[in-house]
Amino acid sequence: MRKPLTIIAVIIVILVIGGGAAQYLMRNDSGPLGGLGDDKSDQTEATEAAPEVPSQPEWCPAYEFISAPGTWESAPDDDPLNPQANSRSFMLSITNPLKETFTEDQVRVWTLPYTAQFKSVQSQQEMSYDDSRNEGRAKLEAELQWLHGECPQTQFILAGFSQGAVIVGDIADEIGGGTGVIPAESVAGVVAIADGRRENGVGINPGVDLGGIGAEIALQPVTGLVQLVVPGASMRGARPNDFGALADRTYQICAPSDSICDAPHNIGNAAERALELIDANGIHAIYASNDNVIPGTTTNQWVVGWASDIINQG
Structure with a gap:
């Protein structure tokens, strides 16, 4: 099975x-x-x-931390400044400590409110992955455009988990490639956790070495078969820009054997692999406690420390 070619476009x-x-x-x-x-x-x-130096209102924060929750961890009508859709959302274990540590003028924490669903043969009533992802992307880009227009000096930190990591990674790839909604110099850092389009050697891996790839890349050759199990879930392969100008500050975090971001190159049973995309159990569900991803810490603790260092140095 040949891996899709990635078009590298680095715009300086x-x-x-x-x-x-x-x-x-x-x-x-x-x-x-x-x-x-x-x-x-x-x-x-x-x-x-x-x-x-562009001027901006006094209320503008030095940084905005944008959090994109994973599947079933958000809702389209949730409050982005005080999310309540899922109290067990993994991203809350990152954003809550940041809110407790920093003042609102230092960092504004904004959580993406989107449907965050994944239609399958087992859940026909849910929104399809493609539609959910596209909705989330549109809302996140609208927030970036709005705040950058109001506060041109504000720097952005983008973070996402699972489906949210795919959204954040796609937006970061376009920004880094020069076609995004804000300039690359306005992005202080990006972290994608359990990203379904993860590639080894693309972005920075602060954790253990991995042999697999994101499920959207592994399953792209059989995307038609995948949609028999998860209708409306396009497997799009690798991103075209390798994060471009943001490659030096984009982090990819993935737990070994997490079928979403560390899928085998050999597809094997395509239907079985497709079912793994909607299975939020096992390794994919324990990033807050799994200390085998980044030695000496957990993923959420690492991200809080990483983001805090950026904010403190700003």
Whole structure:
């Protein structure tokens, strides 16, 4: 089974501030007795204009931490500033400590409110993965656009788990590739936990080495068969930009043998693999307690420390 080719597009934006050239004109006039005359010189220097720093209202935070929960951990009508949809949401184990540590002017914590469902042959009443993911992406991008427009100096930290990690990773890939809704320089960091489009060597892995790949990549060759089990769940393969300009600050965290982000390259039984996409049990459900992902800590503790370091250094 051939792995889909990834188109690498890295766009580097260079801001050049023009400088002026200096001219020095000298004229030497001799007096009637052949003595030294008056030296007159004119010097013109062009000074470099300091780049303008965009202004923003006083209420704007230094950072906005955007949290994208996983499947069944959010709701479209949830309060993004005080999420209540699922009190056991894994992402709350990251956002709650950040809220307790930092003031609102230091960091604004915003949780993505979206349907977060995954239709399958076992749950025909749910929204399809494609529709749920697209809804979440549209809402997250709208938040980025709005806050960046109001607060152009605010830096963003993007974090997501499972379906939320796919959303965050897709948005980060476009921003890093130069086609996103905000500029790459406005993103301080990205972390995708249990990302279904994870690739080894793309982004930074702070944890143990992994041999597998994201399920959307592993199952792309048989996406038609997958949809017999999970209708409306397109397996899209690898992302095109390898996170581009954000590759040096995008982290991919995955537990070994998590079938969502560490799926075998050999597809095997496609129907069985498809069923694993909707199974939120086992390894995929214990990132808050699994200390075999990042040695010496758990995933949520690592992310809280990572985000705190960014905010404290800002």
